[in-house]
Amino acid sequence: MLVNSAVITGKGADTARSRSIEDVEQLRALLQTRFNDLNLEYEEAVAENQRLRLVEIGDAAGDDQADSGSKTAERDAASSLLRTLLDRRTQAEVALQRLDDGTYGNCEGCSNPIPVERLEVFPSATTCVHCKTNRERRAG
Template identity: 80%
Template structure:
């Protein structure tokens, strides 16, 4: 089965992949990492520009202006944090690929459904384990 251009055999388990399949998956994950790195660099640059404008343009701001600037700053910071998290996930998935565990859930050890890997190649947990982690975190 194809996962974003890479062939996944069986139920998505890491074992039994050919060298070509591993290279295809590696290329997808590296591409994802590179794209996220580029997005991150743009977001950081835009955030720095926003802060410079704020510093030079804060005089005479009323509450609405201050609120708008705070909202923009929070949105920019949130985007940067999200991009870093997604990039870390891609790195983690690349490490799992190198270890031969890519496609297996880190929580329960079962194969991650191919459908999940098709949508989110960086996934390292099945849906049930991911939901459990999110519940514990909140």
């Protein structure tokens, strides 16, 4: 991947080397595909969640504690999945915005380039490993 070879011109251009238009468009395509996939997955999960709620509403008569608890667990799992997908979709959207701003691939903490290996694993990364570790240490 081409991320550490630089950054496009823009707000963050002074913190890194320049990236070619081809590189930027390749990154944009990658991030847009990720966003589209997450958006589709989110929409499917919303539809499934609505279907489960309709089934639950029509099938609640005669439920004992175990049935009720099972339905609550299913509802909680579905809600958790929706929150996770929405968060991941938002991260991809922010990454696309950072690409437009010329700051994608640079750490929000120290402005240094984020290693290619990190961005390959986590394209929505906004911090280098060092800054991420420091944040986690302070939070925990």
